[in-house]
Amino acid sequence: MNSCILMAKIVRRPELRYTQDNQTPYAQMLVEFSPNRAEATPTNLRAVAWGNLASEVAQNYHEGDQVILEGRLSMQTIDRPEGFKEKRAELVISHLYHLDGSMSGGEMTAPTPEKVVPINTHKSNKTEVEKPVAFVSPGDFEYDASYELSNPSAWQPSDTSVEENLDDIPF
Numbered sequence: 001m002n003s004c005i006l007m008a009k010i011v012r013r014p015e016l017r018y019t020q021d022n023q024t025p026y027a028q029m030l031v032e033f034s035p036n037r038a039e040a041t042p043t044n045l046r047a048v049a050w051g052n053l054a055s056e057v058a059q060n061y062h063e064g065d066q067v068i069l070e071g072r073l074s075m076q077t078i079d080r081p082e083g084f085k086e087k088r089a090e091l092v093i094s095h096l097y098h099l100d101g102s103m104s105g106g107e108m109t110a111p112t113p114e115k116v117v118p119i120n121t122h123k124s125n126k127t128e129v130e131k132p133v134a135f136v137s138p139g140d141f142e143y144d145a146s147y148e149l150s151n152p153s154a155w156q157p158s159d160t161s162v163e164e165n166l167d168d169i170p171f
Contacts, residue, residue, distance in 0.1 A: 002072040004091060007099070008033040010065045011044065016058035027054035029061070031069065031091075046090040047071075057096060070095040 012030035019026065027049045032042045047069055049057045061067065071093040078086045 004069075004071060004073050006031070006033050006045070006069045006091065008045070008047075008067060008069060010061060010063055010067060013063040014049075014058045014061055016054060024051065025054040026050045027057040029057070031067070046088065047093055048090055049093040049096065053093065053096070057093070061096070061098075066099040068097040068099065069093055070097075 008031035010029055011032045014027040014029040016025060016027050018024065029047050030044055031047050032044050034040075034042045069091055071091045074090050074092050076088050076090055078088060080086050
């Protein structure tokens with residue numbers, strides 16, 4: 001499955017354009033993300049949004065915004081003036097999130113601060129640990145051999161004389 005999630009910074013503002021054939025809106029921008037290694041330099045990647053998401057990206061996102069991009073990677077082939085073809089990766093955006101928690105391209109909203117409960121803030125009203133009512137040990141039970149003799153089905157396996165025919169399984 002082709003799925004990618006990046007935390008990045010917008011380094012070139014989103015540009016809203018339209019396709020020639022059916023005037024579908026698309027927004028493209030350049031984002032920069034840091035690799036996992038500290039000594040490596042940040043990497044730039046072109047990100048593209050289509051349709052209503054493109055219009056929203058162009059209106060609400062600006063250069064310098066820290067975002068989380070969710071989408072799929074796509075490879076684009078470009079004819080260079082030097083006479084060779086170059087392949088470039090781009091991210092086709094399906095969801096876009098501001099790092100402040102707001103979201104574009106979906107129906108979820110971030111919880112408001114008054115609805116968020118911090119971890120480990122629950123205080124218990126109980127001051128002491130409840131103790132068990134009674135302890136049970138193996139010596140508390142007596143073995144009754146008369147039960148096995150009076151009820152043979154309790155210790156004998158079920159009727160194994162009937163052999164199952166596994167060849168007639170319907171699948």
